[in-house]
Amino acid sequence: MLRVGLTGGIGAGKSTVADRLAEHGAVVIDADRIAREVVEPGTDGLAELVAEFGREILAPDGALDRTALAARAFADDAARSRLNAVLHPRIGARTAELMDTAPADAIVVHDVPLLVEGGLAPSYHLVVVVDADEEVRVRRLAETRGMTGDDARARIAAQASTAQRRAAADVWLDNGGDRNVVHRAVDELWNQRLVPFEENVRLRTPRAPAPPEVVPADPTWPEQAARIEPRLRAAAGDRALRIDHIGSTSVPGLPAKDVLDFQIVVRTLDDARAIAEPLGDAGFVLWSGHVVEAESGWGKVVHTGADPVRPVNLHLRPAGSPEWRQAVLFRDWLRDNPGEAATYAEVKYRLADEHAGDTDVAGYAEDKQPWIRAALGRAEDWAARTGWRVDPEDAAIGATDPASS
Incomplete structure (x- = not known):
C-alpha cells in the first residue's frame, strides 16, 4: 500500500486533484468527511459534544449546528x-479503519x-500539495462559498x-489555471510515480543499478533530505541512535x-535487521539480504528508496x-573546506x-x-585542529559546530 498525503490551502482546488486521483483508482480518504461523520445524529461523538458544550449546539432537527459549536x-x-479531545480520537480511529480495509495494492x-x-x-x-495564487483562491471562495474578500x-x-x-x-501542483493542465499533471504523477512506487513498496523491489552520472549541485537537496529524515526516524524508532544526511548531496x-x-547508526547489526521491514513499509527497500562487508569487518546493511523519482540510499552501520564516524567527518570536513570539495568534484567528474x-556505480565507487582514503587523513588532521568530535547519539561539534542534517 502506498500512503499519499494530499493537502492545500483553502480555495486551492484540492478536491479537483482528489477527484482525478479517484478516477485513476486511488482510495481517497477525506478527513473533512470523516469529521462530519463522527458527529452525525445518533453518534457517540455528537452525544459527547452535547455533554461538553450543551444542547445549544444542536439545530432544531437534532443535527450539529456548526456555527453554534x-x-x-x-x-x-x-x-x-x-x-x-472528542473529535481527534474518533477521526483517527475511523481513518485507521479505512486504511486497514484498503486493498494491499491500494494507493x-x-x-x-x-x-x-x-x-x-x-x-x-x-x-502532494495543491496550490493557487492567493487572488485566484479569494475569487473561488467568493464564488463557491459567498465569502467576502476580507474573510x-x-x-x-x-x-x-x-x-x-x-x-x-x-510534489507541488499548481491549480491556478485551466483544469486540464492540473489534470495532465495528476495523470503524469499517477502513471510515472505513484503506480510504480506502490509496486516497488509492495514487492520490495530495489532500485535498478544505474551508471554514474555526476550533475551540478541542486540547492534543494538539503530540503529534500529534511523531508525524508522524519520518515526514516518514524520507521526506525528507538533503534536509530542517529540519522544523518551524508555523501556529496x-x-x-x-x-x-x-x-x-x-x-x-544502530547499536548492532541485529537492530539493523530488526528495522528492515518497517523501513521497507516506509518505502526504503532492503538492497540485499546480506550484510555488506566493510574494511574494518563491522559491515553495514543497505536499503534503497522505492520512489522511482527520488533516489535514496540508506547505510545502516x-x-x-569506525565507518559511521568517518562518513560524518568526511561530510563536515568538506563543508568546512571548499578547496578540498572543489578538488573532489574534479575527481568525481573525471571518474564518471x-x-x-x-x-x-561499482567501478566508479x-x-x-x-x-577518499587520503582525504580522510587530512580530515582527521582538521578534526584534531578544530576540536571536531561526534557521538553516536549526538550532533557533531567542532570549530564550525556543524549540525547533524
Whole structure:
C-alpha cells in the first residue's frame, strides 16, 4: 500500500486533484468527511459534544449546528482542547479503519486540509500539495462559498504559509489555471510515480543499478533530505541512535550523483535487521539480504528508496564501527573546506566520464577510494585542529559546530 498525503490551502482546488486521483483508482480518504461523520445524529461523538458544550449546539432537527459549536468551542484554548479531545480520537480511529480495509495494492490518498499544520507529513510515503495564487483562491471562495474578500484572506492567513507547505511538499501542483493542465499533471504523477512506487513498496523491489552520472549541485537537496529524515526516524524508532544526511548531496555546492544518502547508526547489526521491514513499509527497500562487508569487518546493511523519482540510499552501520564516524567527518570536513570539495568534484567528474559506459556505480565507487582514503587523513588532521568530535547519539561539534542534517 502506498500512503499519499494530499493537502492545500483553502480555495486551492484540492478536491479537483482528489477527484482525478479517484478516477485513476486511488482510495481517497477525506478527513473533512470523516469529521462530519463522527458527529452525525445518533453518534457517540455528537452525544459527547452535547455533554461538553450543551444542547445549544444542536439545530432544531437534532443535527450539529456548526456555527453554534464554533462560538463555544473556539472561545478559548481550553474549550478548543475539549473539542479536540472528542473529535481527534474518533477521526483517527475511523481513518485507521479505512486504511486497514484498503486493498494491499491500494494507493491511498489521505485528503487532509491541515496536514502541514498538524505535522503529519512523516506518516506518508509522499506529500502532494495543491496550490493557487492567493487572488485566484479569494475569487473561488467568493464564488463557491459567498465569502467576502476580507474573510477569504483572513482564512488563508490563518492556515500554513506557502513556504511551510513547500517545505512539506514532495510534489507541488499548481491549480491556478485551466483544469486540464492540473489534470495532465495528476495523470503524469499517477502513471510515472505513484503506480510504480506502490509496486516497488509492495514487492520490495530495489532500485535498478544505474551508471554514474555526476550533475551540478541542486540547492534543494538539503530540503529534500529534511523531508525524508522524519520518515526514516518514524520507521526506525528507538533503534536509530542517529540519522544523518551524508555523501556529496549533503555538501552545499558539491556536484554529485542525484542520490540522497543517509546513514542510520544502530547499536548492532541485529537492530539493523530488526528495522528492515518497517523501513521497507516506509518505502526504503532492503538492497540485499546480506550484510555488506566493510574494511574494518563491522559491515553495514543497505536499503534503497522505492520512489522511482527520488533516489535514496540508506547505510545502516553499528555504533562500534569506525565507518559511521568517518562518513560524518568526511561530510563536515568538506563543508568546512571548499578547496578540498572543489578538488573532489574534479575527481568525481573525471571518474564518471571514465565509467560512463558502466551499468552500475561499482567501478566508479571503487576508483574513488584512493582519493577518499587520503582525504580522510587530512580530515582527521582538521578534526584534531578544530576540536571536531561526534557521538553516536549526538550532533557533531567542532570549530564550525556543524549540525547533524
